[in-house]
Amino acid sequence: MASKNLIKIQKLYKEFVADEVITKVLFDINLVIDRGEFVAIMGPSGSGKSTLMHILGFLDRPSTGQYFFKDQETSEFNDDKLADIRNKEIGFVFQTYYLLQKTTILENVKLPLVYSGSKESEAKAKQALKAVGLEHRLKYFSNQLSGGEKQRAAIARALVNNPEIIFADEPTGNLDSKSGAQVMKILEKLNQEGKTIILVTHEQDTANHAKRILNIRDGKIIDDYKVNNRSTSENGVLIK
Amino acid sequence: MNFKGIINLSLIGLKTNKTRSALTMLGIIIGIGAVIVIMSVGAGAQSLILDQVQKVGTNLIGIMPGAPSEEGPPATAFGITVTTLKYEDGLAVAREVPEISAAASFVRGIETVSWQNQKKDTTFVGTTASYIEVEDTEVELGHFFSEQEEKSVIRVAALGYQLAQELFGQADPIGQKVKIRRESFEVIGVMKERGSVGFESVDDQIFIPLKTAQKLLLGINHVSVIRAKVKDNENIDAIIPAVKQIIRDRHGIRNSSEDDFDVRNQAEALAMLTTITNALNYFLAAMAAISLIVGGIGIMNIMYVTVSERYQEIGLRKAVGAKKNNLLSQFLIEAIIVTLLGGIIGIIGGALVSGSVALGANYLGYNWAFIITPFSIIIAVSVAAAIGLIFGYFPARKAAKLDPITALRYE
Numbered sequence: 001m002a003s004k005n006l007i008k009i010q011k012l013y014k015e016f017v018a019d020e021v022i023t024k025v026l027f028d029i030n031l032v033i034d035r036g037e038f039v040a041i042m043g044p045s046g047s048g049k050s051t052l053m054h055i056l057g058f059l060d061r062p063s064t065g066q067y068f069f070k071d072q073e074t075s076e077f078n079d080d081k082l083a084d085i086r087n088k089e090i091g092f093v094f095q096t097y098y099l100l101q102k103t104t105i106l107e108n109v110k111l112p113l114v115y116s117g118s119k120e121s122e123a124k125a126k127q128a129l130k131a132v133g134l135e136h137r138l139k140y141f142s143n144q145l146s147g148g149e150k151q152r153a154a155i156a157r158a159l160v161n162n163p164e165i166i167f168a169d170e171p172t173g174n175l176d177s178k179s180g181a182q183v184m185k186i187l188e189k190l191n192q193e194g195k196t197i198i199l200v201t202h203e204q205d206t207a208n209h210a211k212r213i214l215n216i217r218d219g220k221i222i223d224d225y226k227v228n229n230r231s232t233s234e235n236g237v238l239i240k
Numbered sequence: 241m242n243f244k245g246i247i248n249l250s251l252i253g254l255k256t257n258k259t260r261s262a263l264t265m266l267g268i269i270i271g272i273g274a275v276i277v278i279m280s281v282g283a284g285a286q287s288l289i290l291d292q293v294q295k296v297g298t299n300l301i302g303i304m305p306g307a308p309s310e311e312g313p314p315a316t317a318f319g320i321t322v323t324t325l326k327y328e329d330g331l332a333v334a335r336e337v338p339e340i341s342a343a344a345s346f347v348r349g350i351e352t353v354s355w356q357n358q359k360k361d362t363t364f365v366g367t368t369a370s371y372i373e374v375e376d377t378e379v380e381l382g383h384f385f386s387e388q389e390e391k392s393v394i395r396v397a398a399l400g401y402q403l404a405q406e407l408f409g410q411a412d413p414i415g416q417k418v419k420i421r422r423e424s425f426e427v428i429g430v431m432k433e434r435g436s437v438g439f440e441s442v443d444d445q446i447f448i449p450l451k452t453a454q455k456l457l458l459g460i461n462h463v464s465v466i467r468a469k470v471k472d473n474e475n476i477d478a479i480i481p482a483v484k485q486i487i488r489d490r491h492g493i494r495n496s497s498e499d500d501f502d503v504r505n506q507a508e509a510l511a512m513l514t515t516i517t518n519a520l521n522y523f524l525a526a527m528a529a530i531s532l533i534v535g536g537i538g539i540m541n542i543m544y545v546t547v548s549e550r551y552q553e554i555g556l557r558k559a560v561g562a563k564k565n566n567l568l569s570q571f572l573i574e575a576i577i578v579t580l581l582g583g584i585i586g587i588i589g590g591a592l593v594s595g596s597v598a599l600g601a602n603y604l605g606y607n608w609a610f611i612i613t614p615f616s617i618i619i620a621v622s623v624a625a626a627i628g629l630i631f632g633y634f635p636a637r638k639a640a641k642l643d644p645i646t647a648l649r650y651e
Contacts, residue, residue: 054645092559094648100553103256
């Protein structure tokens with residue numbers, strides 16, 4: 001039987017080298033994330049929170065340390081294997097949406113299915129768009145949508161391959177509070193349905209939607225705690 | 241990953257930047273179009289040249305004054321007048337070589353021909369009665385001059401078809417007097433329409449007896465060329481030495497190196513012209529190929545720019561699971577679609593241009609064939625696809641190798 005650990009990180013370091021200057025970004029990160037968790041990684045800009053998310057999401061590799069994904073050590077995985085994991089196990093939601101220009105929302109959402117060779121991609125993409133309330137926007141181009149709608153389309157794209165984890169990097173960063181609340185509500189709902197959500201944010205209000213908060217400063221986890229009564233949060237963003 | 245999906249992605253990629261795709265295509269359109277036009281016009285020109293030579297007849301041998309030169313054209317082609325060839329040489333060849341059915345001697349000049357107040361500057365041809373047989377032609381009206389007439393200085397003339405039209409219009413020319421310079425000639429015949437032969441129109445010429453032309457108009461005693469018609473095309477090479485020997489004997493030449501004449505065979509000229517026109521065609525095709533390479537480099541250049549501009553898109557594709565090969569094929573297919581589409585448009589454009597050239601040439605009275613061979617189309621299409629593949633590969637590889645997060649974060 002699969003263990004409940006989805007992600008396990010041990011002694012992870014990350015440094016960037018540019019023009020012979022070494023910048024150390026993450027130090028000695030040790031972390032376990034279980035299936036079904038809703039984790040917010042918080043920290044000011046430059047703290048390393050996005051880098052951590054990129055490593056967790058296999059967009060980047062650690063400099064040293066071990067990363068177990070579903071109990072498998074991943075350091076030996078080649079690029080294609082990582083691409084496969086990103087395609088099937090992970091969905092990404094970015095602050096700036098990254099929707100393809102001059103391409104319909106439906107086509108955008110179908111994109112991961114193109115790479116998984118999935119059949120019935122049209123039906124799956126429509127279903128994902130329905131789940132985020134965009135079934136009436138299928139044939140719209142990304143530039144014809146509001147920011148909130150764009151982000152919901154991006155969530156639909158993240159969902160379309162039915163991944164285990166969704167990584168959201170400042171998903172409300174470019175949105176007004178109402179749209180932001182809608183997006184967070186969708187993420188909460190997905191979490192309730194069993195998806196593991198890992199959210200990167202520097203806003204406490206956004207982080208309050210999570211069940212667990214990791215605080216990062218200067219490349220180290222300085223705080224890691226569970227949030228119990230999320231629904232009674234005092235901020236105005238929450239929609240009950 | 242399905243192939244249809246990748247093609248679809250490539251098409252979306254191209255549609256997203258229509259102007260740029262179109263401009264990229266332009267290089268290929270021009271390159272392929274040039275190849276098609278050059279190959280087609282080349283083939284058309286070749287057919288025209290060969291047709292003109294063939295109309296003169298491949299069963300003819302030409303006897304020209306002046307020493308033979310293996311490599312180049314005869315001396316007369318450079319305007320050098322050699323006076324050694326005589327009317328009697330032609331008669332002797334026709335009489336003494338059994339394989340030769342007829343031989344015609346020629347002199348020519350340019351003069352004004354007039355009838356009443358109609359005037360026309362044209363070529364007069366002094367020839368023998370055997371002209372009709374040698375040139376394989378006929379008279380439309382009246383008759384040509386006889387062997388008797390050719391030997392005397394008699395003022396009769398046969399008009400080329402077009403010349404008769406221009407001078408006489410609807411009037412009957414037979415029996416009328418036309419003037420060449422100030423000499424008066426009775427029109428005894430009008431030639432059948434022949435079109436252009438050996439790059440000159442024989443329809444606007446005027447034909448008069450050889451002696452008349454020599455004495456009355458030119459004041460010479462020699463002929464400029466003798467053409468002899470061979471009964472059987474096959475043994476034309478075997479006849480030439482016999483012809484040479486007869487003339488050598490008549491000119492008192494003992495050694496062939498002292499020949500003051502040259503005998504050429506029309507089939508040889510045809511073969512030579514074929515070689516020359518083929519070489520020209522290859523040369524032109526090579527020039528067109530260079531333009532294709534330039535077009536290919538243009539594609540590579542623009543594909544590089546495209547890859548740089550689409551870093552974020554590439555990053556996103558990688559984030560949602562695109563493998564190296566997926567991106568490599570997407571960008572390669574984009575390049576191939578551009579080149580193939582450009583190739584097809586180029587072929588159509590090239591065919592239109594070549595068609596217009598052929599139409600224009602035919603309108604001007606040349607027998608210009610509109611030839612586009614399947615070979616040239618296959619070449620053009622495969623070259624276009626190969627260019628897409630070769631010049632699209634390096635930019636595509638660059639895209640495929642990008643690190644996902646570097647690409648995503650690229651501004």
